[in-house]
Amino acid sequence: MAGWNTKRKFWKETSVSQGEDGFAVLLDGRGLKTPAKTPVVVPTETIAQAIAAEWDVQVEEIDPLTMPVTRWANAALDKVALQHAEVADMLAEYGGTDLLCYRADNPQELVNRQAELWDPVLDWAAETLGARLVPVQGVMFQSQDDSALEHLRTRxxxxxxxxxxxxxxxxxxxxxxxxxxxxxxxxxxxDELWALSRVDELWQEEQWGRDEEAHELAEIKKAAFVQAHKNFNLCFN
Structure with a gap:
């Protein structure tokens, strides 16, 4: 039951063990478990070592905010594993209202900037993902091609x-x-991809100056975005 049943550090040694189902993280030889008591068994040794390293550097109390790989693994084991299809469908729905497709109709400078920065990514999606999404001006919903959305959903x-x-x-x-x-x-x-998600906000900053509170929130989200990218890549190392 090693893991989240206490906030205080209770172990001395952190290790990784390979089994038939993957790599387990051990605290003093006992298997780490998620908050829902699922054994933390992950697909690659790199993931397991990253989780072990996060637990190893805890001092007196466990601080989940310093353990992004552990939290990612918990979500994969306790949430996604139980409703994989539902999560996939939910994410695929973003394709129908994708940020890159909803464009400003004024001022012209922003219109041009969105086209310059976002059109190449939509072209890439058409060529690489087999999904041509069409940009529209304004905020009114416009449906996308069903076959394009189905390609994305399948992926x-x-x-x-x-x-x-x-x-x-x-x-x-x-x-x-x-x-x-x-x-x-x-x-x-x-970092460039994150900046593409904030074209509108960055343009507003140029016009009216930075809102420090909004900037701090954006930096927190950026850090989470970068970490998610690192986590994804851990699946292949």
Whole structure:
């Protein structure tokens, strides 16, 4: 039952053990469990070592905020694994209202900037993902091509539980299914992809100055977006 039943550190040694189902994280030889008491067994040794390292550096009290890989694994095991199809469908729905498709109709400078920065990513999605999404001006909903959305949905359903858990954060934080795919496909540096999700906000800052509270919140979200990208890549190392 090693894990979240206490907030105070109770172990001395952290280790990793390989079994038939994957790699387990051990605290003083006892298997780590999620808050829902699911054994923490992960698909790669790299993930297990990253989780073990987070537990190893805890001092007197367990601080979940310093353990992003552990929290990601918990979500994959306690949430995504139990409702994989539902999570996939929810994420795929972002394609119908993707951030990159909803454009300003004025001022012209912002219109031009959105087109310059977002159109190449939509072109990439059409070529690489087999999904041509069409941009529209204004906030009124406009349906996208069913076959394009189905291509995207099929790809989302193909993710493993751990991949899906990371992909969820990439999509929900950016507001864009396409940027989520661009991140996992390493289309551009992750900082650049995050900036693409904030074109409107950055333009507003240029016009009216920075809102420090909004900026701080954006930086927190950016850090989570970057971490989600790291987590996804851990599935392949």
């Amino acid at each position: 989302v359903h193909g993710f493993s539980n751990f991949e899906m858990s990371a992909f969820h954060d990439l999509v929900s934080l950016s507001g864009s299914l396409i940027l989520g795919f661009a991140a996992v496909e390493n289309l551009r540096p992750i």
